[in-house]
Amino acid sequence: xxxxxxxxxxxxxxxxxxxxxxxxxxxxxxxxxxxxxxxxxxxxxxxxxxxxxxxxxxxxxxxxxxxxxxxxxxxxxxxxxxxxxxxxxxxxxxxxxxxxxxxxxxxxxxxxxxxxxxxxxxxxxxxxxxxxxxxxxxxxxxxxxxxxxxxxxxxxxxxxxxxxxxxxxxxxxxxxxxxxxxxxxxxxxxxxxxxxxxxxxxxxxxxxxxxxxxxxxxxxxxxxxxxxxxxxxxxxxxxxxxxxxxxxxxxxxxxxxxxxxxxxxxxxxxxxxxxxxxxxxxxxxxxxxxxxxxxxxxxxxxxxxxxxxxxxxxxxxxxxxxxxxxxxxxxxxxxxxxxxxxxxxxxxxxxxxxxxxxxxxxxxxxxxxxxxxxxxxxxxxxxxxxxxxxxxxxxxxxxxxxxxxxxxxxxxxxxxxxxxxxx
Amino acid sequence: xxxxxxxxxxxxxxxxxxxxxxxxxxxxxxxxxxxxxxxxxxxxxxxxxxxxxxxxxxxxxxxxxxxxxxxxxxxxxxxxxxxxxxxxxxxxxxxxxxxxxxxxxxxxxxxxxxxxxxxxxxxxxxxxxxxxxxxxxxxxxxxxxxxxxxxxxxxxxxxxxxxxxxxxxxxxxxxxxxxxxxxxxxxxxxxxxxxxxxxxxxxxxxxxxxxxxxxxxxxxxxxxxxxxxxxxxxxxxxxxxxxxxxxxxxxxxxxxxxxxxxxxxxxxxxxxxxxxxxxxxxxxxxxxxxxxxxxxxxxxxxxxxxxxxxxxxxxxxxxxxxxxxxxxxxxxxxxxxxxxxxxxxxxxxxxxxxxxxxxxxxxxxxxxxxxxxxxxxxxxxxxx
Numbered sequence: 001x002x003x004x005x006x007x008x009x010x011x012x013x014x015x016x017x018x019x020x021x022x023x024x025x026x027x028x029x030x031x032x033x034x035x036x037x038x039x040x041x042x043x044x045x046x047x048x049x050x051x052x053x054x055x056x057x058x059x060x061x062x063x064x065x066x067x068x069x070x071x072x073x074x075x076x077x078x079x080x081x082x083x084x085x086x087x088x089x090x091x092x093x094x095x096x097x098x099x100x101x102x103x104x105x106x107x108x109x110x111x112x113x114x115x116x117x118x119x120x121x122x123x124x125x126x127x128x129x130x131x132x133x134x135x136x137x138x139x140x141x142x143x144x145x146x147x148x149x150x151x152x153x154x155x156x157x158x159x160x161x162x163x164x165x166x167x168x169x170x171x172x173x174x175x176x177x178x179x180x181x182x183x184x185x186x187x188x189x190x191x192x193x194x195x196x197x198x199x200x201x202x203x204x205x206x207x208x209x210x211x212x213x214x215x216x217x218x219x220x221x222x223x224x225x226x227x228x229x230x231x232x233x234x235x236x237x238x239x240x241x242x243x244x245x246x247x248x249x250x251x252x253x254x255x256x257x258x259x260x261x262x263x264x265x266x267x268x269x270x271x272x273x274x275x276x277x278x279x280x281x282x283x284x285x286x287x288x289x290x291x292x293x294x295x296x297x298x299x300x301x302x303x304x305x306x307x308x309x310x311x312x313x314x315x316x317x318x319x320x321x322x323x324x325x326x327x328x329x330x331x332x333x334x335x336x337x338x339x340x341x342x343x344x345x346x347x348x349x350x351x352x353x354x355x356x357x358x359x360x361x362x363x364x365x366x367x368x369x370x371x372x373x374x375x376x377x378x379x380x381x382x383x384x385x386x387x388x389x390x391x392x393x394x395x396x397x398x399x400x401x402x403x404x405x406x407x408x409x410x411x412x413x414x415x416x417x418x419x420x421x422x423x
Numbered sequence: 424x425x426x427x428x429x430x431x432x433x434x435x436x437x438x439x440x441x442x443x444x445x446x447x448x449x450x451x452x453x454x455x456x457x458x459x460x461x462x463x464x465x466x467x468x469x470x471x472x473x474x475x476x477x478x479x480x481x482x483x484x485x486x487x488x489x490x491x492x493x494x495x496x497x498x499x500x501x502x503x504x505x506x507x508x509x510x511x512x513x514x515x516x517x518x519x520x521x522x523x524x525x526x527x528x529x530x531x532x533x534x535x536x537x538x539x540x541x542x543x544x545x546x547x548x549x550x551x552x553x554x555x556x557x558x559x560x561x562x563x564x565x566x567x568x569x570x571x572x573x574x575x576x577x578x579x580x581x582x583x584x585x586x587x588x589x590x591x592x593x594x595x596x597x598x599x600x601x602x603x604x605x606x607x608x609x610x611x612x613x614x615x616x617x618x619x620x621x622x623x624x625x626x627x628x629x630x631x632x633x634x635x636x637x638x639x640x641x642x643x644x645x646x647x648x649x650x651x652x653x654x655x656x657x658x659x660x661x662x663x664x665x666x667x668x669x670x671x672x673x674x675x676x677x678x679x680x681x682x683x684x685x686x687x688x689x690x691x692x693x694x695x696x697x698x699x700x701x702x703x704x705x706x707x708x709x710x711x712x713x714x715x716x717x718x719x720x721x722x723x724x725x726x727x728x729x730x731x732x733x734x735x736x737x738x739x740x741x742x743x744x745x746x747x748x749x750x751x752x753x754x755x756x757x758x759x760x761x762x763x764x765x766x767x768x769x770x771x772x773x774x775x776x777x778x779x780x781x782x783x784x785x786x787x788x789x790x791x792x793x794x795x796x797x798x799x800x801x802x803x804x805x806x807x
Contacts, residue, residue: 169626
């Protein structure tokens with residue numbers, strides 16, 4: 001992502017939307033507006049921080065929000081379709097993409113007749129700043145049931161999420177026809193986006209479950225240092241390099257000739273797991289035991305016996321687990337062997353906090369999000385390998401699902417999932 | 424329904440200071456006073472301070488008596504005490520650096536090499552034989568009870584008497600939970616007896632979902648009691664098998680020490696949250712059983728905890744408070760255990776909060792009961 005050039009941005013906004021300010025008549029020409037004193041909208045633009053002005057394109061070969069560095073705030077929105085037929089479903093999906101494209105671009109809030117409801121909730125002010133917003137759309141296996149005749153187009157590996165050992169999945173917090181991942185630099189942008197998306201898709205898509213997430217602050221010691229999860233350990237250290245296009249084609253993006261439906265090429269499978277972390281339990285565990293369960297030092301994130309977060313744990317020199325136990329999380333998750341190299345996944349998780357449970361314990365956890373090319377080969381293999389890890393006593397997966405994020409869009413009026421209608 | 428009898432004396436024990444530093448200072452003063460008195464009479468003696476909460480044995484780790492050997496009177500103006508400690512029993516650390524090392528251990532939990540260490544000397548693994556044997560006798564007794572209650576449950580199901588079956592289910596489940604956190608000890612038997620559907624392919628509709636919670640689901644969701652007889656029959660087989668394997672079960676010191684706080688940890692996470700009692704809501708009943716089991720485990724460990732921090736007193740104090748809280752709630756429900764839904768907000772807060780306090784004390788047990796020195800973590804070889 002890159003900060004928008006504010007001067008260019010301001011000019012374009014004025015041209016595309018007229019003055020746009022509340023109290024200025026619709027239809028005011030750009031030349032008229034430019035001759036006037038700065039409007040409220042212009043003034044708002046001029047004070048946009050780089051964060052607010054950062055724009056990430058909606059259109060592209062792949063959807064954004066996959067390789068995009070995780071913004072600070074997120075809401076995961078799982079929707080069920082109530083559309084009576086495929087045509088209405090597609091209308092809903094088109095509206096979803098159109099709204100996402102508009103909000104990610106950032107536009108002045110339009111003006112309507114005073115006796116009409118305003119076209120935007122307005123909670124971001126006169127201008128919907130892009131704020132590095134990404135809206136990533138994915139489909140669940142349920143969408144390919146017999147309601148819409150899409151069964152023959154179901155991505156080959158898209159199934160309902162298996163019930164893994166130690167899972168305690170709540171049906172009301174899992175599954176869904178359509179998954180919408182909304183991420184931005186600020187919480188209000190995310191909330192605004194969710195509100196506008198639900199408004200645009202009303203009558204066709206309804207909320208099944210939702211969860212808000214946040215990133216820990218970047219507290220160093222280096223800009224590259226990964227942020228911490230709510231067990232206080234750094235998360236994502238071993239993620240594959242997203243700037244390596246070849247590697248992404250090997251691990252993340254569905255490739256032509258892989259047996260998948262043609263429309264799915266360049267898409268990716270999205271695994272979502274709401275993992276409750278029993279933080280009170282964790283806080284009662286000795287530091288050494290915590291570190292041995294993970295396999296890393298808590299403060300530095302270095303593998304045990306090492307100095308730096310990104311140091312190779314060098315498992316071949318530790319075959320008996322004297323340094324890093326054989327059932328440590330990092331060792332089971334990524335054994336770093338040639339045969340497990342193609343099992344790696346791209347994690348893009350968020351912390352969550354949703355109050356307390358009935359026993360007064362914090363309902364905190366990780367909204368685990370992983371992108372991978374083949375969930376059987378990658379996520380499920382890793383998850384199965386993690387079954388015996390000691391950390392299972394301190395976590396409980398309670399929700400989520402398997403989804404497929406289709407390829408990106410070519411520009412208006414294209415929409416995410418249009419391949420379903422074209423096939 | 425199982426009878427709940429608080430095992431603790433109904434008086435609140437004196438809260439004591441948890442920090443080792445305060446005790447260290449007091450002990451130092453006491454030791455200093457003793458030494459000055461001895462020097463004053465010019466005696467060459469050996470001083471043994473044994474046992475009490477202020478004794479160095481209680482502070483410096485190890486359950487063995489702490490002795491200062493051969494206090495040599497010296498006419499040295501720079502050493503007004505005029506004594507020289509040449510050897511400290513119970514440690515291989517040279518006397519001249521013993522105080523420094525202990526200070527580091529007390530204050531920072533690191534040794535002279537900068538590695539994390541415990542501030543207590545490990546207990547001998549053999550010291551756990553007695554407590555584990557005592558626990559097994561206790562568990563065997565409760566398994567007899569589980570067997571009996573399982574038979575009662577089966578009879579009620581066969582008779583088609585739902586109310587009687589629900590009552591028998593409570594008694595059976597409660598009796599089983601009196602064993603304490605048994606997961607992992609008995610192989611798959613615990614899963615088969617008390618397992619939840621999570622992780623079982625097919626979940627609640629899976630034929631592999633069996634045991635007490637399968638019966639719970641059936642009873643509280645209106646399934647015909649007769650349809651549950653097969654599950655009670657299977658349960659009886661599993662319980663009988665458990666009785667056979669219990670004597671031979673190996674319980675390591677680490678496992679046993681850990682169980683002492685995990686029983687109520689599980690009660691908090693799984694029972695009072697409602698997670699493991701989604702149909703009956705009997706989380707308070709299960710917690711009460713867990714408290715009894717915890718009390719028993721702690722009771723067996725008492726001989727090992729003497730002089731090891733102040734853990735035992737703090738644990739007993741908090742367990743007493745929890746016992747009193749549960750008893751109060753039970754009284755307020757006319758001598759029965761309320762379901763989670765029947766708890767008032769005040770009762771809920773009392774139980775949740777008191778349990779959290781108990782867990783804050785119990786968390787010290789594994790550290791106080793270490794039976795092995797903390798491992799030294801090798802460095803990753805250079806050049807990686």
